[in-house]
Amino acid sequence: MRETAIAVGAGALVLALLPFSTAERLWIAGVALALFVPMGIFGRARSLRLIRWAVGVGWIVLPVIALMLIGGFSPWLPRVETTQWGGLMLTVILAVVGIVASFPLGVLLALGRQSELPLVRWLSILYIEIVRGVPLVTVIFMASLMLPLFLPGDLRIDQALRAMVAFTLFTAAYIAENVRGGLQAIPRGQIEAARALGLHGWLITLFIVLPQALRAVIPANVGQFISLFKDTSLVFVAALLDLFNMGRSILANPDWLGFDREILLFIAFVYFICTYSMAHLSHRLEKILGVGER
Amino acid sequence: MTEEIIICRDVHKWFGDFHVLRGVTTTVRKGEVVVICGPSGSGKSTFIRTLNRLEEHQRGQIIVDGIELTHDVKNIEAIRREIGMVFQSFNLFPHLTVLQNITLAPIWVRKMRRPEAEALAMQLLERVGIPEQAHKFPGQLSGGQQQRVAIARALAMQPKIMLFDEPTSALDPEMIKEVLDVMRELARSGMTMLVITHEMGFAKEVADRIVFFDEGRIVEENSPEEFFKNPRHERTKLFLSQILHH
Numbered sequence: 001m002r003e004t005a006i007a008v009g010a011g012a013l014v015l016a017l018l019p020f021s022t023a024e025r026l027w028i029a030g031v032a033l034a035l036f037v038p039m040g041i042f043g044r045a046r047s048l049r050l051i052r053w054a055v056g057v058g059w060i061v062l063p064v065i066a067l068m069l070i071g072g073f074s075p076w077l078p079r080v081e082t083t084q085w086g087g088l089m090l091t092v093i094l095a096v097v098g099i100v101a102s103f104p105l106g107v108l109l110a111l112g113r114q115s116e117l118p119l120v121r122w123l124s125i126l127y128i129e130i131v132r133g134v135p136l137v138t139v140i141f142m143a144s145l146m147l148p149l150f151l152p153g154d155l156r157i158d159q160a161l162r163a164m165v166a167f168t169l170f171t172a173a174y175i176a177e178n179v180r181g182g183l184q185a186i187p188r189g190q191i192e193a194a195r196a197l198g199l200h201g202w203l204i205t206l207f208i209v210l211p212q213a214l215r216a217v218i219p220a221n222v223g224q225f226i227s228l229f230k231d232t233s234l235v236f237v238a239a240l241l242d243l244f245n246m247g248r249s250i251l252a253n254p255d256w257l258g259f260d261r262e263i264l265l266f267i268a269f270v271y272f273i274c275t276y277s278m279a280h281l282s283h284r285l286e287k288i289l290g291v292g293e294r
Numbered sequence: 295m296t297e298e299i300i301i302c303r304d305v306h307k308w309f310g311d312f313h314v315l316r317g318v319t320t321t322v323r324k325g326e327v328v329v330i331c332g333p334s335g336s337g338k339s340t341f342i343r344t345l346n347r348l349e350e351h352q353r354g355q356i357i358v359d360g361i362e363l364t365h366d367v368k369n370i371e372a373i374r375r376e377i378g379m380v381f382q383s384f385n386l387f388p389h390l391t392v393l394q395n396i397t398l399a400p401i402w403v404r405k406m407r408r409p410e411a412e413a414l415a416m417q418l419l420e421r422v423g424i425p426e427q428a429h430k431f432p433g434q435l436s437g438g439q440q441q442r443v444a445i446a447r448a449l450a451m452q453p454k455i456m457l458f459d460e461p462t463s464a465l466d467p468e469m470i471k472e473v474l475d476v477m478r479e480l481a482r483s484g485m486t487m488l489v490i491t492h493e494m495g496f497a498k499e500v501a502d503r504i505v506f507f508d509e510g511r512i513v514e515e516n517s518p519e520e521f522f523k524n525p526r527h528e529r530t531k532l533f534l535s536q537i538l539h540h
């Protein structure tokens with residue numbers, strides 16, 4: 001009871017951060033606090049299992065809710081245009097999209113680099129080496145400024161999407177190299193044993209090689225994702241204001257003169273919370289999947 | 295006359311410039327247990343690995359169960375389904391449980407349904423004496439147990455032939471017996487087996503024939519009694535004196 005109340009209440013409070021008028025915000029905050037604080041205090045504490053369950057459900061439900069709020073799929077709220085995205089939300093969206101999209105792409109590139117088809121292999125190598133040889137800023141810059149030059153005039157992709165593409169393409173090259181390391185570390189005997197059993201090509205990759213390789217490179221990949229999370233602050237070159245750049249624009253505002261320290265420390269703290277959570281998650285994942293267990 | 299299940303005619307193989315197999319000719323009959331021995335580097339492993347095409351031979355002919363080994367992928371797959379292999383270093387899949395190790399190939403290669411495959415796996419684990427380990431990971435088992443799982447895994451494909459490449463060499467002495475016991479039982483059940491081993495006691499007791507390899511050739515093949523009592527070649531005598539006196 002208590003845990004649910006705290007969880008739901010915290011969720012409801014977040015609603016107050018959405019672009020409503022001040023009066024509406026106060027109402028939301030008031031109702032949320034009035035309803036859930038008593039329940040949070042006086043409700044009976046149940047087992048940890050319930051929290052786990054609630055968090056699990058939250059991970060599935062909340063992104064959907066967020067999507068509905070941002071995308072204007074609900075009847076009450078207007079669509080939030082990508083040009084209006086900013087702050088922590090932009091940082092999180094860029095990072096999440098970058099991570100989710102770059103991972104499979106990186107794995108495919110790593111497999112492509114080991115492919116027996118020369119064309120696939122060379123294209124993968126070319127891609128990986130070129131992207132790794134270029135600073136991230138350049139990639140974002142190119143995606144935001146130069147891409148439109150190559151596309152037909154009436155086809156316009158908005159800035160946020162371009163930034164997502166840039167982060168995805170950039171990170172994928174590094175993920176590919178990490179995964180390649182994992183692939184090479186698979187003992188030959190594993191593949192021979194699989195072949196001797198009559199398993200062939202993609203079955204071996206899917207069931208024997210990839211699970212072991214990906215598991216071995218969890219730390220390296222999470223490190224890359226943490227970098228990505230922090231590097232989202234480079235989107236200012238695409239004229240987007242993420243968490244960090246929102247802070248900078250606040251600093252530039254005369255009303256906030258002299259608050260540099262507070263603002264910067266706060267931003268650093270938010271980054272730290274996020275990246276530390278990712279690192280922690282990585283450790284948990286390694287434990288659960290038993291890295292190093294042979 | 296019993297049927298010849300493996301026929302090798304003048305098999306040659308090179309690793310780059312190095313001539314590993316220099317014309318191996320032999321046949322194995324159905325149900326026969328052949329022990330292969332010989333000095334280190336003589337090509338024993340390479341030879342049995344050509345039989346399921348983990349290594350490609352470059353000259354000569356290998357016919358397994360009526361199918362000739364060529365570049366034809368279909369043939370290779372068909373032959374691998376008929377041949378089980380057990381390695382010196384077990385090569386179990388560390389990320390899968392014992393049960394998953396055993397059922398993977400039956401499900402995906404033989405297209406067996408999962409419940410059926412699991413029932414078969416349990417039956418085989420029973421046979422190798424470790425049904426209680428089914429849900430553990432390989433890393434949680436002793437070497438002897440791991441090797442027995444590897445044997446069960448190979449048997450799950452219901453092969454006609456089993457290849458063993460020094461199956462007990464990586465084991466502590468007290469575990470060797472448990473693996474050899476399983477292999478003995480397998481031999482008695484009529485399985486065709488090719489076994490590379492230095493366990494001469496096992497060879498004497500179980501083998502129908504002993505094949506002696508040296509420098510990529512079969513130097514001598516004979517029944518165990520003859521092989522140990524009257525070795526014909528100097529090379530064999532030397533090998534036997536080395537292996538029996540330590």
Ligand SMILES: Nc1ncnc2c1ncn2[C@@H]1O[C@H](COP(=O)(O)OP(=O)(O)OP(=O)(O)O)[C@@H](O)[C@H]1O
Pocket residue numbers: 309312314332333334335336337338339340341
């Ligand atoms: N992949 C390879 N590439 C190059 N040379 C190889 C390769 N595999 C084996 N060899 C060489 O071929 C020779 C025969 O090797 P093989 O493993 O067949 O010997 P073996 O009789 O099984 O010896 P052992 O008793 O040590 O296992 C050795 O000299 C070895 O160095």
Ligand SMILES: [Mg+2]
Pocket residue numbers: 338339340459460
């Ligand atoms: Mg060998």
